[in-house]
Amino acid sequence: MFHKVAIIGGGAAAATLVSELLERRTPRPLHLNWYAGAVSAGRGVAYGTPSERHLLNVRAASMGMFVSKPGGFLEYAQALNPAVKGSDFLPRRLYGDFLQSRVEQAVKNAGSFGHDVNVIPFMAESLVPSSEGVTIGYGDEVAHAEAAVLAIGSLPPRPLPGVEDAAIASGRYVTDPWPYLVSAPVDERPLRVLVIGLGLTAVDVVLELSARWPNATFTALSRHGKLPEPHLASASAPGGDDADLVESMRDDPNVRVWMRALRDAASQAEDWRTLVDGLRPHTQSLWADLPVAERARFLRHARWAWERARHRMPPQVAASIAALERAGRLARGRGRMRGVSLSHEGALDVRRGLAGGGEAVESYDVVIQTVGLNTDTLRTEHRLVRQLVIDGLVKPDPLGLGFAALPDGHLLDGNGRARSNLFAIGSLLRGALWESTAIPEIRKQAQSVANMLMAESAERAHSR
Structure with missing residues (x-):
């Protein structure tokens, strides 16, 4: 087994792996350095929101x-409120409390298992893996480990192409909505707000700001102008035996064929949601069957439809969004943003391509970018990831979906060889797994990586 392990990241994926490791009894003590980036870690961006309006999009019973x-x-939530049901969609803030409490308990109890853990309130800034181990740099310090795991979540968002520097400098163009939502004050002016994107983050932004800005109106722009689908009001089990559908998809790994097969199966299902949920255990292996060209085709043509069907809104969130639309405070638009500039009056002029062709220019007081996770490791400004890529120590996924990696989390070096002592879990494995961001997938990855780190074969491989 690896005895000295470094975990890099301060969010849910890192907290899950740290807890998984520290609660294991091992033949020899584990020395764990957790580069958490904060004194109180474990929540990350996803569960750091303080707002009660921001709900999990998975029912409580499935979020262990x-x-x-x-x-x-669910047990944690019911201890606080016995009325909570497993079918409830609870606040993400509460889930952040759960993660933080559990990882803090794991760190506190580490000594009873013989483990030594050091929570470092800095992020690693450089990392150099070799056959002798991994060297980690942070601040003015250098440390060494036998193995390291990157659990850094998605990368910092970058402004979309066409956004002028003056628009960004004005503070009216918001690239990262989450810090903005924390600090946005109550404002009763009749603000005109454009939200670029129509996924779950866009929904959270509109819900929060519509409450803080009671006289604001919102336009949400996306390629197809469609919101995420809602969950059913009551929990339903995944569909029945999908073996024939999955087998037919494996026989012909072609996105066009797959979409036809899914449409046909959905038309015969009692509810299409049960079909999508039934495919979840097979999604990673189906993705592995797709050639790179077909993966690229999926991203261009089918990703938007899959995402809105797979990542759904809680029913109460869908109802709140529908109420804003009925009240005329939210309008959805189809098209692409082509440019944002700062006008002489201080507003933001947005050029957008229209769905039927042509272009329109509209003015807004605030523009907020909510276009999904950034996983482009080749173009990121994230200091550690940039160092790893520039130095050829890791290989970017060819489609911008994180790192090139084996499905088990081993990262590939610049020549495409698997590194025996460098792993990743979470959203930067989307290229290898596609489904790699939700807690049910992350906890499986944490268990798998912990097994590899603790295996006796890992020590033998490392010693060669």
């Missing part, structure tokens, strides 16, 4: 931290 205890979050 460990594979062996999928109901752990």
Whole structure:
């Protein structure tokens, strides 16, 4: 086994892996350095929101931290409020409390298992893996480990092409909505707000700001102008035996064929949601079957439809968004943003391509970018990831979906060889797994990576 391990990241994926490791009894003590980036870690961006309006889009019963205890979050929530049901969609803030409390308990109890853990309130800034181990740089310090795991979540968002520097400098163009939502004050002016994107983040932004800005009106722009689909009001089990559908998809890994097969199957299902949920256990292996050219085709033509069907809104969130539309405070538009400039009056002039062709220019007081996770490791400004890529120590996924990696989390070096002592979990494995961002997938990855780190074969491989 690897005895000295470095975990890099301060969000849910890192907290899950740290807890998974520290709660294991091992033949020899584990020395763990957790580069968490904060004194109080474990929440990350996803669960750092303080707003009660921001709900999990997975029911409480499925949000446990460990594979062996999928109901752990429900037990935590019911201890605070016995009225909570497993079918409830609870605040993400509460889930952040759960993660933080569990990882803090794991760190506190580490000594009873013989483990030594050091929570470092800095992010690693450089990392150099070799056959002798991994060298980690942070601040003016250098440390060494036998193995390291990158659990850094998605990368910092970058402004979309066509956004002028003056628009960004004005503070009216918001690239990262989450810090903005924390600090946005109550404002009763009749603000005109454009939200670029129509996924779950856009929904959260509109819900929060519509409450803080009671006289604001919102336009949400996306390629197809469609919101995420809603969950059913009551929990439903995944569809029946999907073996024939999955087998037919494996026989012909072609996106066009797959979409036809899914449409046909959905038309015969009692509810299409049960079909999508039934495919979830097979999604990673189906993605592995797709050639790179077909993956690129999926991203161009089918990703938007899959995402809105797969990542759904809680029913109460869908109802709130519908109420804003009925009240005339939210309008949805189809098209692409082509440019944003700062006008002489201080507003933002947005050029957008229209769905039927042509172009329109509209003015807004605030523009907020909500276009999904940034996983482009080749173009990121993230200091650690940039160092790894520039130095050829890791290989970017060819489609911009994180790192090139094996499905088990081993990262590939610049020549495409698997590194024995460098792993990743979470959103930067989308290229290898596609489904790699939700807690049910992350807890499986944490268990798998922990197994590899603790295996005796890992020590033998490292010693060669």
